[in-house]
Amino acid sequence: MARIQRRVPAASRPSPARRPTGGGSGSRRIRRRVPLKHLVRFTRLLATLSEAGLPVLRNLNILADQWPPGRFRDTILDAAEMVEEGQPLSDALAQHPEVFDDLFVNMARAGEAGGVLDQVLNRLADFMERSQELRDRTRSAMVYPVIILVVAVGVISGLLVGVIPKFAELFTDMAIELPAPTRALIATSDFLQAHWYLLPTPVVLWLIYQLAYFRSHGFRRWNHSWWLGLPGIGGLLKTGQISRFASTFGTLVASGVPHLRAFEIVRGALTNEVYREAIDQVQAEVREGESISSSLETTGRFDDVVVSMVEVGEESGELDRMCLRVGRNYETNYARTLDVMVKLIEPFMLLIMASMVGLIAFAMFLPLFKLLEQFGQQAG
Numbered sequence: 001m002a003r004i005q006r007r008v009p010a011a012s013r014p015s016p017a018r019r020p021t022g023g024g025s026g027s028r029r030i031r032r033r034v035p036l037k038h039l040v041r042f043t044r045l046l047a048t049l050s051e052a053g054l055p056v057l058r059n060l061n062i063l064a065d066q067w068p069p070g071r072f073r074d075t076i077l078d079a080a081e082m083v084e085e086g087q088p089l090s091d092a093l094a095q096h097p098e099v100f101d102d103l104f105v106n107m108a109r110a111g112e113a114g115g116v117l118d119q120v121l122n123r124l125a126d127f128m129e130r131s132q133e134l135r136d137r138t139r140s141a142m143v144y145p146v147i148i149l150v151v152a153v154g155v156i157s158g159l160l161v162g163v164i165p166k167f168a169e170l171f172t173d174m175a176i177e178l179p180a181p182t183r184a185l186i187a188t189s190d191f192l193q194a195h196w197y198l199l200p201t202p203v204v205l206w207l208i209y210q211l212a213y214f215r216s217h218g219f220r221r222w223n224h225s226w227w228l229g230l231p232g233i234g235g236l237l238k239t240g241q242i243s244r245f246a247s248t249f250g251t252l253v254a255s256g257v258p259h260l261r262a263f264e265i266v267r268g269a270l271t272n273e274v275y276r277e278a279i280d281q282v283q284a285e286v287r288e289g290e291s292i293s294s295s296l297e298t299t300g301r302f303d304d305v306v307v308s309m310v311e312v313g314e315e316s317g318e319l320d321r322m323c324l325r326v327g328r329n330y331e332t333n334y335a336r337t338l339d340v341m342v343k344l345i346e347p348f349m350l351l352i353m354a355s356m357v358g359l360i361a362f363a364m365f366l367p368l369f370k371l372l373e374q375f376g377q378q379a380g
Contacts, residue, residue, distance in 0.1 A: 033098045034072045036135070040128045041066075042076070043104075047121030056117075057083045075099050088112055102265045103248065110256040120255045127251045130331060134243075137335060141342045145349055152353040157192075157199065159360050164189040167364050176371060181363040221273040228274060236337050241275040242306060243330035250323030260287060275301055292319070 042063060049059040060080035067073040075096045082092035090109035093100040100108075104124065111120030168186045171178055178186070192199065212219045228234045248269045252262040263283040270276050278299040285295040293311035296302040306326055313322030 034075075036128065036132050038067070038072055039099070039104075040125060040132055042072075043121055043125040043128060047118050047125055050121060051118035056089050072099065089117070102268055103252070106257050106261065106265055107252065107255045110252075114256050123251060123255060127247060130247070131244075134240075134331060134335065137338060138240075141338050144342070145345050148346070148349045148353060152349070152356065153202070155353070156356055156360070159357070160185075160189045160192050161196075164360075164364065165193065171367055174367075174371070176367055179363075179366050179370070181359075182367055185360060185363045217273070221277075224272045224274050228272070232341065236334065236341065237272065238301075239330050239334045239337065241270055241272050242302060243327050243334055244269055244271075245275065245279070245327075246306065246323045246330060247327030250320045250325075250327055253323065254320035259292070278302075 045063055045066065046059055049062060050056070054062075057080055060076055060083060064073055064076040064080065067076070078095070079089070079092040082095065083089055088109070090105050090112055093108055094105045107120050107124050108117065111117035114120075164185060168189065171182070171186075213223060214220075228237055245266055248266045249262055252265060253259065257265070260283060263279055263286070267276050267279040267283075270279065278301040281299050282292065282295040285298065286292055291311070291314055293307050293314055296310060297307045309322045309326050310319065313319035316322075
């Protein structure tokens with residue numbers, strides 16, 4: 001049997017409540033090495049088999065056969081072996097944080113404690129499916145603008161390096177006075193040919209940005225704050241973070257996870273450092289006895305609708321249902337806003353690309369137009 005070496009024995013693994021929640025290395029997110037779609041399918045199938053009354057060990061062995069040899073199949077087999085040794089399913093899954101995150105593990109633990117593992121897994125599968133749909137929509141929305149940008153840079157670079165020098169030689173042979181736009185364009189082309197090593201500069205800058213983003217918490221926090229301040233895009237990012245917070249927190253509370261522990265898990269599920277700091281503040285205030293709604297309002301990162309819905313949920317004892325409702329509403333708003341922005345960005349980028357190519361063509365043919373005009377005047 002293929003087996004993955006366990007990094008931490010179950011008996012000595014630190015308690016989840018002791019995990020650091022600050023902004024340093026202790027809160028570093030572990031990159032998932034298994035596609036989300038596989039995890040969604042695994043969760044749904046495990047929920048179905050558990051609902052049918054089959055034991056957990058048999059369910060894991062059945063599910064292991066549903067995947068080809070690889071990391072995910074080895075992970076399932078390793079979890080099955082731990083369950084066979086007497087470990088709870090949640091502890092077995094916790095040994096593989098690169099596959100099963102805190103959200104998954106704690107919901108499984110809550111389902112085991114309450115004897116409703118099938119219901120909790122179904123709830124988790126619904127949540128993950130919505131998350132996957134939202135993530136796929138976001139990625140597909142970004143693909144087209146990125147392609148347009150790459151094509152535009154490639155076309156313009158090709159014109160500056162390959163086409164304009166030929167026109168420059170032609171103009172030199174013709175010994176005509178060039179207009180200012182043409183001279184500026186030829187000077188730009190000459191500069192790029194003489195300093196060709198500067199062409200990869202955008203790629204280098206992007207790599208430096210990525211390095212600073214992943215290595216420096218301060219830079220990442222500043223970067224997230226800057227994006228939140230942009231008109232249009234900032235509102236979309238806020239909607240996405242609030243949606244993720246409400247949906248994740250509501251799912252955890254509905255599954256029986258304690259509030260303070262749920263805040264820790266929600267913090268790890270968020271992708272924006274500004275909102276992660278806001279959750280830290282909420283958790284600290286709730287620990288001191290403040291209500292969740294008032295703590296959310298104090299951060300200034302959640303609007304009146306979210307605060308009011310959470311307040312109603314706390315007063316009525318239906319906090320989970322209210323949070324899930326907020327999450328679904330904000331998911332819908334996020335998807336609708338994203339679609340509108342994509343429809344606006346696509347023609348805008350095409351217009352910019354066409355304008356730049358048109359300006360280059362105009363600058364190159366302008367001397368020819370003037371030359372034809374002089375020939376016409378001489379002929380007249």
